[in-house]
Amino acid sequence: MTIPLAAYKEIQLLPSILSADFSRLGEEIGAVMDAGVRIIHVDVMDGHFVPNITIGPVVVEAVAPLVHERGGLLSVHLMIEKPERYLEAFAKAGADALSVHAEAGPHLYHTVETMKALGVGAGVALNPGTDVSRVREVAGLVDLVLIMTVNPGFGGQKLIERVLEKVPVLREMLPEEAAIELDGGVNRENIRRVVELGANWIVAGSAVFGAQDPGAEARVLQDLMTGHGSVW
Ligand code: DX5
Ligand code: ZN
Numbered sequence: 207m208t209i210p211l212a213a214y215k216e217i218q219l220l221p222s223i224l225s226a227d228f229s230r231l232g233e234e235i236g237a238v239m240d241a242g243v244r245i246i247h248v249d250v251m252d253g254h255f256v257p258n259i260t261i262g263p264v265v266v267e268a269v270a271p272l273v274h275e276r277g278g279l280l281s282v283h284l285m286i287e288k289p290e291r292y293l294e295a296f297a298k299a300g301a302d303a304l305s306v307h308a309e310a311g312p313h314l315y316h317t318v319e320t321m322k323a324l325g326v327g328a329g330v331a332l333n334p335g336t337d338v339s340r341v342r343e344v345a346g347l348v349d350l351v352l353i354m355t356v357n358p359g360f361g362g363q364k365l366i367e368r369v370l371e372k373v374p375v376l377r378e379m380l381p382e383e384a385a386i387e388l389d390g391g392v393n394r395e396n397i398r399r400v401v402e403l404g405a406n407w408i409v410a411g412s413a414v415f416g417a418q419d420p421g422a423e424a425r426v427l428q429d430l431m432t433g434h435g436s437v438w
Pocket of ligand 1: 222224225247249283356357358359360361362363389390391392409410411412413
């Protein structure tokens, strides 16, 4: 599905299914979408780029119809080496946006061009230790930049405050219509602040799916993001 350009500018909560109950994955996705979520974040890990191993195109293919039939989108975060080998497989499986890590290969410009040619949203992700200058040469081409606010590999870690300095710098560097996706350690206490800094696609894994009622928690976080809710 082609992502409407306007969607990159919206403030959106992206629950990460990494922290979901995989034995009830469809139900959990349904619960957050019933709560108003429009974009689901999918963490793909290969045991090389990061120490953990998670899921591949087969799972994307399994969940894509249920997300799409509710008018939703899938933003797939590829924490894998040589991601260009798998772009087509994920696009065919139903991913709407793909993000590759700037650190994952030497041919970032070509990889971004390939994502664009596949018709998916093209994203570049940055590890906490990677400077924003790594995306400068592709800034005019990408649809989103994903800022990792934890070291990639696992859910449930603490947000690294220093990384937040990248958000306003990237806002200046990117075209107005590009999204800044912020990923790692987001919770009730900091979600409003990261939005105020200029990030607009906000990933939350353990905060949503670690809650007793993921749908209710997604509502709370969405209200806090837009300034309509209170932590209390
Ligand atoms: C970590 C992943 C994140 C993770 C976030 O490598 O990229 O998307 O699921 O989880 P929380 O929100 O628990 O930090
Ligand atoms: Zn992620």
